[in-house]
Amino acid sequence: xxxxxxxxxxxxxxxxxxxxxxxxxxxxxxxxxxxxxxxxxxxxxxxxxxxxxxxxxxxxxxxxxxxxxxxxxxxxxxxxxxxxxxxxxxxxxxxxxxxxxxxxxxxx
Numbered sequence: 001x002x003x004x005x006x007x008x009x010x011x012x013x014x015x016x017x018x019x020x021x022x023x024x025x026x027x028x029x030x031x032x033x034x035x036x037x038x039x040x041x042x043x044x045x046x047x048x049x050x051x052x053x054x055x056x057x058x059x060x061x062x063x064x065x066x067x068x069x070x071x072x073x074x075x076x077x078x079x080x081x082x083x084x085x086x087x088x089x090x091x092x093x094x095x096x097x098x099x100x101x102x103x104x105x106x107x108x
Contacts, residue, residue, distance in 0.1 A: 031055070033096050036105035039082070043070065050086050059081035069104065080104060 043053070053072035061067055068075050073082045073095065080095040094107040 033098065033105045036096065036108065038101075039095050039104035039106055041108045043082075046091075046093075047085055049085040051091060052086065054083040054085050054090075072107075073104070079107070 047053075053070065055066075055071040058071050058073045059067040060071075066073070068080065069071055070082065072084065073080050075081075075095075075097055078097050080097050082093040082095060084091040084093065096105045098104065
């Protein structure tokens with residue numbers, strides 16, 4: 001094996017990083033998030049504290065309806081971010097998306 005080949009080293013490094021990423025994500029998928037706060041309830045608490053959801057942050061369907069459950073939320077496959085504003089200050093809340101029927105959970 002010729003380890004001095006930079007291209008081969010780069011491919012091996014990428015393969016190793018991909019393996020670590022995939023291995024870590026399977027653990028996250030099997031984790032129990034049921035003890036984390038439900039975003040719907042946390043959202044009410046933020047509003048009561050004077051925070052306002054940034055309805056322009058999330059994606060919209062052509063009809064104008066939010067793509068996700070809440071207009072302030074932007075999601076990837078498993079993780080979402082919600083953007084809130086208060087007096088010019090931004091607050092980003094990280095969420096765990098779960099399945100289609102599950103509540104979004106507030107990440108620790």
